Amino acid sequence: MLAANHVSHIDPLLVAEMILAQRRVPRFLAKDSLFAVPVVGWWFRSAGHVEVDRSAGKAGYRRAVEAVARGQLVLVYPEGSITKREDGLPMAMRSGAVRIALAASVPLLPVAQWGAQEILLPYSGRLRLGWRRPVSLVVGPPVPLEDLHDLGETWAVKEGCRRLEAAITAMVDQLAGVPADR
Numbered sequence: 001m002l003a004a005n006h007v008s009h010i011d012p013l014l015v016a017e018m019i020l021a022q023r024r025v026p027r028f029l030a031k032d033s034l035f036a037v038p039v040v041g042w043w044f045r046s047a048g049h050v051e052v053d054r055s056a057g058k059a060g061y062r063r064a065v066e067a068v069a070r071g072q073l074v075l076v077y078p079e080g081s082i083t084k085r086e087d088g089l090p091m092a093m094r095s096g097a098v099r100i101a102l103a104a105s106v107p108l109l110p111v112a113q114w115g116a117q118e119i120l121l122p123y124s125g126r127l128r129l130g131w132r133r134p135v136s137l138v139v140g141p142p143v144p145l146e147d148l149h150d151l152g153e154t155w156a157v158k159e160g161c162r163r164l165e166a167a168i169t170a171m172v173d174q175l176a177g178v179p180a181d182r
Helices: 011-021 038-047 058-069 096-104 146-151 153-176
Strands: 002-004 026-031 050-052 073-076 109-114 136-139
Touching: 002 011, 002 153, 011 026, 011 073, 011 109, 011 136, 026 038, 026 058, 050 058, 058 073, 058 096, 073 096, 096 153, 109 153, 136 153, 146 153
Parallel strands: 002 073, 002 109, 026 050, 026 073
Antiparallel strands: 109 136
16 A cells, blocks of 8 residues: 655656556556546556545445455555645645555555656646656655554544654655755
């Protein structure tokens, strides 16, 4: 199970390239509206990505848990959308990635990326061509969740989200050159 920060619409392509280079196939948790786009939807279904209806996410959650339990590598953007922060740093994390990892008893690996927002500007659709722009991706050690199973679901998920957010934020801060004392 992977959880990555989200800075641009091209993130999935860059993260998929990183995962495919490791000879693994990523399965993305993706909003249902993407599955409705004619060519994109066909490709998403063919590639085995997991459709999530944000208004009724339980079916998507169950499909994600089943995929992870089968050994598939599922990637979630726990912010739920591209960051809306002016500085591009991560927003608060939603609980889906932690819930899936806890339910399937699998490691949750944080992924940090930085630079994609300089290629395709968030929410503008403006592609910046020309000079190469560096993009950095890093996978951190698993977020410790094993000790949370005895806390009860509410507390386990809350603490797991806090840990995931801290891990991704620290990694993104390092990639973005943010001072440690911010």
